[in-house]
Amino acid sequence: MTLTQYKKAIEQSNIVSKTDIDGIITFVNDEFCNIFEYSKEELIGKNHNIVRHPDVPKELFKILWDTIKQKKTYKATIKNLTKNGKTVYVNSTVIPIVNSQGAIEEFIAIRYDVTKNITLTKELKRKERELQFLNDTLEKRVEEKTDELKRLNQNLENRVQEEVEKNRTKDRMLYQQSRLAAMGEMISNIAHQWRQPLSELGITIYKMKKLFTSGGDEKDFLYSYDHSREVIKKMSNTIEDFRNFFNPNKVKDYFLIQDAISETINIMEGTIQKYDIHITVHCEEEIKIEGFLSEFTQVLINLINNSKDAFIKNEIKNRCIDIEIFRDEKGNVVLNFSDNACGIDEEIIDKIFDPYFSTKHSSVGTGLGLYMSKMIIKNSLNGDISACNLKDGVTFSIIIPLDNQESKGYT
Ligand SMILES: Nc1ncnc2c1ncn2[C@@H]1O[C@H](COP(=O)(O)OP(=O)(O)OP(=O)(O)O)[C@@H](O)[C@H]1O
Ligand SMILES: [Mg+2]
Numbered sequence: 001m002t003l004t005q006y007k008k009a010i011e012q013s014n015i016v017s018k019t020d021i022d023g024i025i026t027f028v029n030d031e032f033c034n035i036f037e038y039s040k041e042e043l044i045g046k047n048h049n050i051v052r053h054p055d056v057p058k059e060l061f062k063i064l065w066d067t068i069k070q071k072k073t074y075k076a077t078i079k080n081l082t083k084n085g086k087t088v089y090v091n092s093t094v095i096p097i098v099n100s101q102g103a104i105e106e107f108i109a110i111r112y113d114v115t116k117n118i119t120l121t122k123e124l125k126r127k128e129r130e131l132q133f134l135n136d137t138l139e140k141r142v143e144e145k146t147d148e149l150k151r152l153n154q155n156l157e158n159r160v161q162e163e164v165e166k167n168r169t170k171d172r173m174l175y176q177q178s179r180l181a182a183m184g185e186m187i188s189n190i191a192h193q194w195r196q197p198l199s200e201l202g203i204t205i206y207k208m209k210k211l212f213t214s215g216g217d218e219k220d221f222l223y224s225y226d227h228s229r230e231v232i233k234k235m236s237n238t239i240e241d242f243r244n245f246f247n248p249n250k251v252k253d254y255f256l257i258q259d260a261i262s263e264t265i266n267i268m269e270g271t272i273q274k275y276d277i278h279i280t281v282h283c284e285e286e287i288k289i290e291g292f293l294s295e296f297t298q299v300l301i302n303l304i305n306n307s308k309d310a311f312i313k314n315e316i317k318n319r320c321i322d323i324e325i326f327r328d329e330k331g332n333v334v335l336n337f338s339d340n341a342c343g344i345d346e347e348i349i350d351k352i353f354d355p356y357f358s359t360k361h362s363s364v365g366t367g368l369g370l371y372m373s374k375m376i377i378k379n380s381l382n383g384d385i386s387a388c389n390l391k392d393g394v395t396f397s398i399i400i401p402l403d404n405q406e407s408k409g410y411t
Contacts, residue, residue: 310341343389
């Protein structure tokens with residue numbers, strides 16, 4: 001390769017310029033003009049700093065000049081400015097040319113364009129920073145969202161707690177309401193039960209007065225006296241039954257199911273007689289369960305009252321209630337309460353245990369009887385109550401689990 005060929009090869013593949021020792025441009029190749037957007041005429045005779053970028057610190061040029069003046073080659077990537085204000089990056093090599101006397105004659109600079117690389121690297125760095133920022137903010141946002149979720153969760157828990165509490169209060173109110181309704185029922189029952197003995201007492205007292213004023217037989221007088229005491233005792237027993245029923249002394253105890261039935265029948269005697277209801281009880285063994293006798297009695301009263309209402313509504317002539325108690329094959333206590341009052345419409349049978357569900361006029365029913373009965377059976381006895389239509393009436397089945405009972409064997 002001749003020197004001219006060598007020069008041509010360099011000039012065609014690189015950006016080449018020459019300056020005199022003061023930095024005045026003496027030569028630029030076409031590539032130089034292309035990249036810096038100047039014509040050759042605009043460049044020749046100008047100081048090389050025409051392409052200098054204002055961002056580049058002066059110290060860098062000082063190093064450049066110091067290096068080349070020491071006849072050393074300077075290499076660096078330099079940021080330059082084109083005529084139209086575009087930034088370009090060039091990898092530059094500045095070589096001092098020395099004459100035969102050893103003095104610097106001129107400088108030759110060979111560069112190649114690395115703008116793309118630099119911009120890409122810069123862009124990459126920017127993206128990296130952006131990514132890092134996103135990452136940081138993402139972590140922060142995840143933390144924020146987690147906190148928010150935790151707060152929401154806590155709020156939700158609080159609200160569930162509140163709702164549960166509200167429900168409890170509602171249940172307590174329903175319970176009180178139903179007890180009040182039952183109390184009203186009781187009072188009318190007492191009134192009914194007392195009507196007969198009161199008139200009996202009235203008659204006997206009148207008899208006693210007559211015996212006394214007419215100087216009657218002392219034996220007759222004493223008989224009337226004893227009879228009055230008996231009647232009063234019966235009346236007092238009625239009160240005792242009701243008092244037990246409303247006894248607020250809530251200590252769970254074992255009681256015989258049979259006792260609960262007898263007490264219910266006692267309390268309801270007035271109603272049972274008035275509406276001519278025949279109750280039969282089948283029970284082959286004595287069964288004790290743990291709970292509140294008064295509550296269990298209330299369930300039975302609700303059932304009898306419902307049957308009574310259905311008897312009246314459907315004008316049943318031969319009114320029968322059948323109560324059967326037995327242990328099923330698993331040892332659970334089952335109480336089947338059946339009447340012959342035409343049963344319950346299949347369309348509503350699923351709703352009868354809902355609170356306030358009633359087919360009766362509001363002056364007759366509140367729709368709480370069966371709801372409360374279910375609550376008592378579930379909450380106090382851990383059992384369940386269900387209804388199904390049978391033949392000419394309905395059967396309510398109360399099932400009380402084995403572990404509720406004191407004696408699991410037949411007694
Ligand atoms: N033995 C029954 N025969 C026919 N229908 C019944 C019987 N027992 C309950 N029902 C139906 O179930 C409904 C709900 O009964 P529940 O005892 O809960 O309320 P209620 O009797 O209407 O009112 P409350 O008992 O509060 O005074 C009744 O309105 C009635 O339609
Ligand atoms: Mg009822």
